[in-house]
Each structure stands twice: as structure tokens, then as C-alpha cells.
Amino acid sequence: MGIIDHEVIIIGGGPAGSSAAMNLANYGFDVCLVEKKIFPRETLCGEFLSGEVFENFKVLGIDKQFLSLKPNFIKSFKFFFENGKSFSGHFDFKSFGIKRSVLDSFLLENAKIKGVKVIQPAEVKEIYREGEIFNLRIKEPDRTTALNTGILIAAYGKQNSLDIKLNRPFSRVKSGFNGIKYHVSKKYFNSIEKDEIRIYTGKNIYCGVNYVDDETVTLCFLFKRTETGYSYRQHLMDLAGSNNDFRKIINKEFFDSINYQKVYGTGNIFFGRRRKTENGIIMIGDAAGVISPFSGDGIGMAFDSAKLAAEILIGLKKKNENSKKASTLYEINWRKLFGKRILISKIIQEFLLKSSYKKLITPAMDLFNLFPSFSSFIVNKTRT
Numbered sequence: 001m002g003i004i005d006h007e008v009i010i011i012g013g014g015p016a017g018s019s020a021a022m023n024l025a026n027y028g029f030d031v032c033l034v035e036k037k038i039f040p041r042e043t044l045c046g047e048f049l050s051g052e053v054f055e056n057f058k059v060l061g062i063d064k065q066f067l068s069l070k071p072n073f074i075k076s077f078k079f080f081f082e083n084g085k086s087f088s089g090h091f092d093f094k095s096f097g098i099k100r101s102v103l104d105s106f107l108l109e110n111a112k113i114k115g116v117k118v119i120q121p122a123e124v125k126e127i128y129r130e131g132e133i134f135n136l137r138i139k140e141p142d143r144t145t146a147l148n149t150g151i152l153i154a155a156y157g158k159q160n161s162l163d164i165k166l167n168r169p170f171s172r173v174k175s176g177f178n179g180i181k182y183h184v185s186k187k188y189f190n191s192i193e194k195d196e197i198r199i200y201t202g203k204n205i206y207c208g209v210n211y212v213d214d215e216t217v218t219l220c221f222l223f224k225r226t227e228t229g230y231s232y233r234q235h236l237m238d239l240a241g242s243n244n245d246f247r248k249i250i251n252k253e254f255f256d257s258i259n260y261q262k263v264y265g266t267g268n269i270f271f272g273r274r275r276k277t278e279n280g281i282i283m284i285g286d287a288a289g290v291i292s293p294f295s296g297d298g299i300g301m302a303f304d305s306a307k308l309a310a311e312i313l314i315g316l317k318k319k320n321e322n323s324k325k326a327s328t329l330y331e332i333n334w335r336k337l338f339g340k341r342i343l344i345s346k347i348i349q350e351f352l353l354k355s356s357y358k359k360l361i362t363p364a365m366d367l368f369n370l371f372p373s374f375s376s377f378i379v380n381k382t383r384t
Contacts, residue, residue, distance in 0.1 A: 003148070004133060004148045004149050004150050005032070005147045005148050005149065006030050006031065006032040006117070006147065006148075006149050007029050007030040007031065007149065007150065007151060008021075008024055008029050008030065008031045008032070008149060008150075008151040008152075008153065008313070009031075009032045009033075009034065009134070009136060009147060009149040009151070009152055009153070010031065010032070010033045010034070010153045010154075010155055011034050011124050011152070011153070011154045011155060011156050011162070012033075012034075012035060012154065012155035012156035012157060012285070012287070013033055013034075013035030013037075013039070013104065013107075013108045013111075013118065013120065013155075014043070014100075014104055014107075014155060014157060014285065014302065015053075015103065015104065015107060015285065015299050015302040015303055015306075016155040016284045016285025016286070016287075016302035016303070016305060016306045017033055017035070017153070017155030017156075017284070017285070017306070018033070018104070018107035018108050018110070018111045019056060019060065019107060019302070019303050019306040019307065020153055020155060020284055020306035020307075020309055020310050021033045021111045021114075021116040022060050022062075022107075022110060022111050022114050022116070023059075023060070023306065023307055023310035023311075023314075024310050024313065024314070025111070025114040025115050025116050026060070026114060027310075027314045027317070029313070029314075029317075031115075031116045031117070032116070032117045032118075032119065032147065032149070033108075033111060033116050033117070033118050033119070034119045034120075034122050034123075034124055034136075034138060035108070035118065035119070035120040035121065035122070036120075036121055036122060036123040036124075037120075037121055038120065038121050039101070039104060039105045039108055039120070040101035040102070040104070040105045041101055041104070042099070042100055042101045042181075042183075042262075042264050043100050043104075043157070043264060044158075044179045044180070044181050044220070044264050044265055044266045045100045045181065045220065045264075045298070045299070046181075046208045046210075046218065046220040046298075047097055047098060047099060047100055047103075047181075047210070047212050047218045047220070048074065048095065048096075048097060048197055048208070048210060048297060048299070049071070049095060049096040049097070049098060049103075049297070049299055049300070050091070050093060050095050050297040050299075050300045051091070051092075051093020051094050051095065051300075052093075052297070052300040052303065052304060053096075053297070053299055053300050053303050054066075054093075054094050054096070056303040056304070056307060059307070060110070062106075062110050065106070065110070066106065069098065069102060069103075069106060070213070071096035071097065071098040071212075072096060072097040072098065072194060072195075072210070072211045072212055072213060072214075073094070073095070073096060073194075073195055074091070074095040074096060074097055074195055074196065074197050074210060074211075075090060075091060075095070075195040075196065076088060076089065076090045076091065076193075076195065076196045076197075077089055077090075077091065077196065077197050077198070077199070078196060078197075078198045078199070079198075079199045079201075080198065080199070080200045080201070080243060080245035080246065081201050081243070082201055082202050082203070082242045082243045084244065084245075086245065095197075097197070097210045097211050097212040097213075097218065098212055098213075099183070099212050099213065099216070099218075103299075108120075119138065119140070121140070121141065122138050122139065122140045123138070123139050124136050124137070124138055124162065125137050125138065125139050125144075126165070127152070127162065127165070127166070127281070129279055129280065132150055132280075132324060133148050133149070133150060134148065134149050134150070134151075134152040134280070134281070135147075135148050136148070136149070136152075150323060151282075151313060151323050151326070152280070152281045152282070153281070153282045153283075153284060153309060154278075154281050154282070154283050154284070154287045155283075155284045155285050155287060155302075155306070156287055157285065157286045157287060158266055158269055158270075158286040158287075158290050159171070159266070159268070159269075159270075160287070166278045166279070166281070168274065168275065168278060169275075170270045170272060170273075170274055173268075173270055173272070174268060175268050175269055175270045175271070175272075176224050176225045176226075176268075177222060177223070177224055177225070177268070177269040177270075177271065178222070178223055178224075178225055178265065178266070178267045178268070178269065179220070179221070179222050179265060179266050179269055180220070180221055180223075180232050180235075180263060180264070180265040181218060181219070181220040181263075181264040181265065182218075182219045182220075182258065182261045182262075182263065182264075183212070183216050183217075183218060183219075183261070183262070184216070184217050184218075184219050184254075184257065184258075184261060185215060185216065185217070185257070186211070186215055186216065186217055187251075187253075188217075188250060188251055188253055188254040188257050189209075189217055189249050189250060189251070189254070190248065190249050190250070190251055191248070191249060192209060192210075192211070192217065192249055194211045196210070197209070197210040198210065198249070200239060200243050200245060200246040201243065202238060202239040202242040202243050202246075203238070203242060204223055204224040204226060205221055205222070205223040205224070205235055205238070205239055206221065206222055207219065207220070207221035207222075207236070207239060207246070208220045208221070209249070219236075221235065221236070221239075222269070223235050232258075232263060232265070233255060233258050233259065236255070236258065237255060269290060270290065271290050271291070273289070274287075274288060274289050274290075276288050276289075276330060276331045276334045276335075277327040277330060277331055280324065280327050282309050282326060282327060282330050284302065284305040284306045284308075284309050285298075285301070285302035285305055285306065286298060286302065288305055288334065289301075289338070289342065291341070291342065301338060301341075304337060304338075305334060305337075305338075308330065308333055308334060308337060309326070309330055312326050312329045312330055312333065313326055316329075
């Protein structure tokens, strides 16, 4: 093997990238993380953290520090369908709401404390592989540099220009799904409990609402684009028109306030299959697969996929085995870890967004309300 600059390079400083970096640094790996944005920054996210996330915090030794950020505790969930049916339940694990800007900054700072070298802001523009060495061309504000590594992990989120350069099949697919997030003052809402997360469905849309601090509510919705020139505000107005329960929680100033809110969004979100490795590059977090926000916890999967990748690399290092085995091991174990959850996610998403299944909502909700523990069981299974 030729000379390398860092034992591991990670592209992306969100939950997946930062937690992978911490796990590896804790074992003594020389880790460099490249992040293209200046923190703190917001990004599209429902901002819900399930129990598996907190368990990862414990493993990393940052659980008490996280609680010092005063995240919002979430204990229960409620679902409201446009036909008036609803059901609710409780989580069997500690759950939280917190702004991504706060969470990501917290994680990246802890990665630095653990000895991870962070290059920020900087964007990986090209990746070349020569034998077992990855060569990266990195664009910083005032220069372009090159770095080499024997282990490359991609944690750059749902989509990146690198997907096209790596010739990932989904990168040219037009999914039609778009995601939008607003941070809205609590004064524009009625009757939302701080310790609950709510989901509202309408035609080609579902929307999550929950507190992320004492004054702020995250409103995050996924919609299927059916026509162009349709504003995000109009999608919410349509939801209020079709879902009476959503209309009840917003006051008359809500839509005027939306006109002045900053929009955090992502277009063309692809929920289908993605390869977990690309030419030896290990994909973690959303880069490995995006889960429906209704039926799973993307941040939880980000942490768990990062932990999985780190455990495989640590295991190989302990045995003094070549890290090139990591790709195969990661592919196999990723599917074992997440396969069932992804299947449940796909079924629930199809159920909610395809009009042909709408007639099944009423009997399904009657069943959930007849057996409340069953609804909690299904929801909990998609998040742990």
C-alpha cells in the first residue's frame, strides 16, 4: 500500500459522519472528516430522535452532555387522517425533539475533542481510486487540496453531486418526492402538547409536527409533486382544507407567518434501493438509504449504520486483516440490521400515499383503536 494522509476519511459531518468519526477515533484510528457547510446550519429533517440514538450517545460517552442541551422530551404519537380517523400511542423508549443545527454542531465539536481532524468548509469534488488507495480532490474557499486514504466513508446525506460522479443508478431517477421543513413559533399553533409528535395526512402529503425547544415547533412535510408552480404554502393550505384535525391546530395568523419563514427543503428524494458500497466506499446514513419519515427514524439509522461501519473496521483492525473486506461485511450486515424496517417503511408509505389504498384506512384505524397496544407495537418496531 502506498503512502496515505489519513487512515480514514469521512465525507459529511452530520449525525452519521460525526458519530462514525467518534467511534473510530475512540479506538485510535486516524480520522479526517470533510464537511462542506459552516456550522451551525439547518437541513431538512423531522428532528425526532428515538431511543436508539440515545443509546448511541451512551456508547460514545456524550449522553449527559446531550441532555445538557435541554432537548424536548417526546413520549407519545398521534396520527390524524384526512377522513377524520385517528389513532395514538406511546413510545417504549426515550425520544427527543431538537433542532438539527444544535445537534450537528454538538456532534461535530465532540468529534474534534476526540481527535478527529475536521476540514470545514470544504467539498470533495472528485474521488479516484488507485489500487487500495482513494485519492480525493477537495475544494476549500481559498485553495484546492488533495488527500489520500485507505478507507473512505460517505456520509453526505440524501443526495450529492458525487452520486452522479460515482454513477449511482438512482441519481438520475425523478422520484417526484419533495421534503420541506419550517421552524415555526408556538404562538401560531393551538393545542399541541410538548411531549407528543403528530402526523397529519392529506392527498399526496403527510406532515409531522413537534416541539424542538420551549418556543419552536418543527413542521416537516413530504409531498408527491403532481404539478409545477405549486407553492409550499399552498400544499399546507390544501392539507388544512382536507384534514380538519390539522386545521384545528393552526390559528388564523399561521399562513401569513409561513410567508416569512425560512424554508429548508430537498427535492427529488429517492426512497428506493441504494447500494451500500460504491467501488469500496462505505455509504452510511441517508447515503446508504433514505427511510420514509412517517415510518422510521432517519437519524437513528444514521447512528446505527455509522456504528456498524465502525465496528466492522475495528474488528478487522483487531485481527490485523485487510480493510478491503469491510465493504462486503458492511453490505451483508446492513441488510440484516435494517432490512425488516425498510420493508415496513415501504408498506406504510405506499398505504398512505397511494389513493388505491385509502379505502383501507378506516378499517385499519378501527383495528388500531380497538387494540391500542398494537399501534404502539408497529410504530416502535419502525424506530428500534
